[in-house]
Amino acid sequence: MENFNNNYNNSNLKDIVHDLKTPITSIMGFIELLKQGSYDKKSTLEFYDIILEESQKLLRMVNNILYVCKGDSKYNNNICNLNIQIDKHVKELTPLARKRNIDIKINIRSKNIYVSIPEDKMSRILTNIIENAIKYNKEYGKIFIDVYEENEKVFVKIRDTGIGIPENEIGEVFNKYYRSSISKKLSVEGAGLGLAIANDIVREYNGSINVTSALNQYTEFIISFPISHMEK
Numbered sequence: 001m002e003n004f005n006n007n008y009n010n011s012n013l014k015d016i017v018h019d020l021k022t023p024i025t026s027i028m029g030f031i032e033l034l035k036q037g038s039y040d041k042k043s044t045l046e047f048y049d050i051i052l053e054e055s056q057k058l059l060r061m062v063n064n065i066l067y068v069c070k071g072d073s074k075y076n077n078n079i080c081n082l083n084i085q086i087d088k089h090v091k092e093l094t095p096l097a098r099k100r101n102i103d104i105k106i107n108i109r110s111k112n113i114y115v116s117i118p119e120d121k122m123s124r125i126l127t128n129i130i131e132n133a134i135k136y137n138k139e140y141g142k143i144f145i146d147v148y149e150e151n152e153k154v155f156v157k158i159r160d161t162g163i164g165i166p167e168n169e170i171g172e173v174f175n176k177y178y179r180s181s182i183s184k185k186l187s188v189e190g191a192g193l194g195l196a197i198a199n200d201i202v203r204e205y206n207g208s209i210n211v212t213s214a215l216n217q218y219t220e221f222i223i224s225f226p227i228s229h230m231e232k
C-alpha cells in the first residue's frame, strides 16, 4: 500500500501553504479594523467571532498539513471513546455550521463505544468529514450523524443535504488533492487533503469508509471500525 506520509508532492503542498494566507489575511484585516476602535459593540463582537472562526479554520488546515508531513509517531493512548469524540467535534464545528444555518442532528443508539485508535487520529477523521458536510452543504441544510453497532463493529454515518459529488468523480474522492468540479466552480476553499487523510487512517486501523452521493441532493459517508469494548 502507498505510504501516505512519504508520498506528498511538494508543488501541491506549496499551493496548500499558499491557501493558509487567506485566513491569515482575514484575521489581520479584522484586527486592523478593531484597532481603529470606531465600531459599535455588535460589530466589534462580530469581528471577534470572525477572528475566532478563521483561527479555528487555520488550525484545522495546519493539523492536516502536519499529518501529511510527519512520519508515523507513537501514541500512548490507543483507545478512544467514540461517543465523546463525536460530541466534542460536533460542538467544535457548530459555530461554522450556524454561520451557514445548518442544523446537525446526532443519533447515537449505543452507550459508550470504544475503538482502538488514538484520539488525535479519530479527530482527523471526524473533523474532516463533518467539516466537509458543512462546507459542501447548502444554506439551511441538514447533517445527520448516526452511530450504531452491528456484528461487533461500530458504524458512523454522516449524511448531508448538500451539493453532492458528480457520479463520474465519486471514485476519486479519497485521492490526495482531489477537488470536485462543482466545489471548484462554487469557489469553496479546500486543499483536497482531508478525505485522503481520513481514508489513510481508517485503513491503518482495520476500518472501512464508503461514500454515496447524488448531485445536488446528498452525500453520505459511512465509516466502520471493529469495537474494542462497550458499556452495555
Ligand SMILES: Nc1ncnc2c1ncn2[C@@H]1O[C@H](COP(=O)(O)OP(=O)(O)OP(=O)(O)O)[C@@H](O)[C@H]1O
Residues within 6 Å of the ligand: 061, 064, 128, 132, 133, 136, 137, 160, 162, 163, 164, 165, 173, 178, 179, 180, 181, 183, 184, 189, 190, 191, 192, 193, 194, 195, 196, 219
Ligand atoms: N460532503 C461532501 N459533499 C460534496 N462534496 C464533497 C463532500 N466531501 C468532500 N467533497 C468533495 O471532495 C473533495 C475532497 O475533499 P477533502 O476533504 O479531501 O478536501 P477539501 O475539503 O477540498 O480540503 P481540506 O484538505 O481542507 O479538507 C472536496 O474538495 C469536495 O469537492
Ligand SMILES: [Mg+2]
Residues within 6 Å of the ligand: 128, 131, 132, 190, 193, 194, 195
Ligand atoms: Mg475537507
